[in-house]
Amino acid sequence: MSGMQEETRVHAAGRKGAATGARAGSATRPAARRPAPGRAAGAAGETAARIDAREPGPETERPIVALTHRHLLGIHGLTAEEITLILDTARSFAEVSTRTIKKVPTLRGKTIVNFFMEPSTRTRSSFEIAEKRLSADTLNFSLSGSSVTKGETLLDTARNLEAMAPDMIVIRHKASGAPHFLARHCRSNIINAGDGWHEHPTQALLDAFTIREKKGRLKGLRVAIVGDLMHSRVLRSNLFLLKTMGADVVACAPPTLTPVELSRLGAQVTFRIDEALEGADVVMMLRIQRERQQGGAFPTAREYYNLYGLTAERARRARPDVIILHPGPMNRGVEIDSAVADGPYSVILEQVTNGVAVRMAVLYLLAGGTLGGIAG
């Protein structure tokens, strides 16, 4: 039985009775085409120069031009068509970041709250830059110095933010499901910027974008994901995305950091890194958090590195044209050796660059934008 298919049904059925509308997860929802290209997102009156109205990517069977979801809570339940749409749209936005004036008026007049309840540098900066390049007004709201430290509940904090009428809330939270909780109780579009161990959908999208730019496709690629699988939202989002797009995923960690029944989600699971790397087109390294060592998952960082660290020598088991990804922040000398992180196969900094374009695409599409309707 395919776990992914079963799960798609699970989530699609899971919305009954909830006050909110569509979300990522309602894969059975028909991909309705929005009639008015390019105007929905506040770009009315601007030059509707079509930057990239190319044919959809090779993975697409049934092209769609808009998302019907109100929220991006996870990759789980997104269809291949929807993922392709986001990636294609990101491609259009990537060009914006190469201009002298890196700004389009697409989300002018929209207010976006970046609600970060967990430390984050990369993701928060990336969202903020993406929002600014789309001309949205942004508010950053983070853990330190907020009312949360005074004992306010997540719901009260969110309702107070909502009282200021933002259009979207980008949330990072240590609790799995916190974005779903907000989506149930708030009117804004909710974007999950990482919830607990659960999902980090824009990370998986930027990883996919990076892979697709380098390899030209996702389907049929062998992707090795190595590191702390148990506690990784990056793993889960990437696994859902890569399986949906037809890639083969081999997941590798010590058994103490491997979640149960992971293979039912479509991953080949191994405890030996050499086996995982064998013939890989893509290697994705996951961060090892030091507190896991205190939790008894492995004896020392040194031993972890000896058993699972990605060295140049080990990387030779992969295909000669392998690319190496890491969502950051890296622990050099624990999960990855500097020679690899800074080496010729590393696309780690390109991931960061692509993150902005992918997040622009997500914000734009959730605001009702259409592929081909991106105003210059």
Place this chain on the structure above:
Amino acid sequence: MLDPATKTDAVMDLLIVDGRIAERRAAGQGKGGLPAGTKVLDARSLWVCPGLVDMHVHLREPGGEHKETIESGTKAAAAGGFTSVACMPNTDPWNDSLSVTEYIVAEARRRGVVNVFPIGCVSKGGRGEELAEIGDMVRSGAVAVSDDGRPVGNSYLLRMAMEYTKIFGIPLIDHCEDTMLSAAGVMNEGYYSTILGLKGIPRTAEEVAVGTDLAVAGLTGGKLHIAHLSTRGSLDKVRQARRDGLLVTCEVTPHHLVLTDKAVADSDFDANTKMNPPLRGEEDRLALIEGLRDGTIDAIASDHAPHHQDEKLVEFDEAPFGITGLETSVALVMDRFVRPGVVTPARFVELMSLNPARILGLGKGTLAIDADADVTIIDPDAERTVDITKLRSKSRNTPFNGWTLRGWPVATIVGGRLVHEHLAAATR
């Protein structure tokens, strides 16, 4: 009339006089010979059962009155068809002494509408360190001991408690959980916890503790009752222990019989699907149903665990464990198991009245002549939809809101007094 204790399943009239069952006679003899002024309840086509007993509830008083009180909890019990409840000691302060037990008994007499039987602590403060004054509490009305919510994880103390309770002939009720294995877990460990990125509680956490408890029960010869058993492995261990002649009984909750961990995913992390033990897998659920049929499971108990909505309307990780159950138990069991024929009506009465009454030594659970006139009347065909705004409980933390179920209690009689009735809607 359904009364398995007297092997009765017949259409009969029942006469209650002065709070006791005075007479049972074949139906259709009219009012002939009845004392003047006798009130008549027309229960034609309904099931007249001995009053149902929920042997595992949390009434929260003293200390948690914002969640539930003895008054609101017993009203919920009456509405749910229960004439007796046994309340767990994890109040604030814990029920670990004569004074708290006496308070509960007195408050139940003042404001309670059904019989309340306190369960005292095994250990002082439920801390699992030294025995509480069990003799005092039994003298004040405690019918069992438990550190519920917390397992008796210290196997020396467990041995002492199981030896000591033999003085009184009361059962030790244990919440079986190895907290080292379950630490910080919030749902069943399995496919869905992996998908949702929530920390799992492995089945083994329960089974290890069940294994320890059974071994100590074997050593001591004490009476052991396993609370809210939730896994196939635990059930197998109990089945084997019975064959070995141990004095072990067990209960299961309606929610573990009806829901699985898939509900956490289906509800998008709704904290009303968070309880301890967690909702398990489908194979566990099916095994528990088999346990209902083959007699391994003695009782169905709700583990009614009211929480204020402010406490539940938080992130899944942060929410307290537990859901309410008093007002949904009967309908869930009727709709899912009795009406489809999985459980016979007589077995239903055993599971929800006779057996829990016997385990706790209440002298109830029967409609025999001279028994306490605790009676529950059930309309097996009544259809209603669970509506949290209409519950008598102070709390609304149930995953069953909006469920339409058939088979509801329509009248509850405690000691001859009608404490709840819904007959108007049911009379056809």
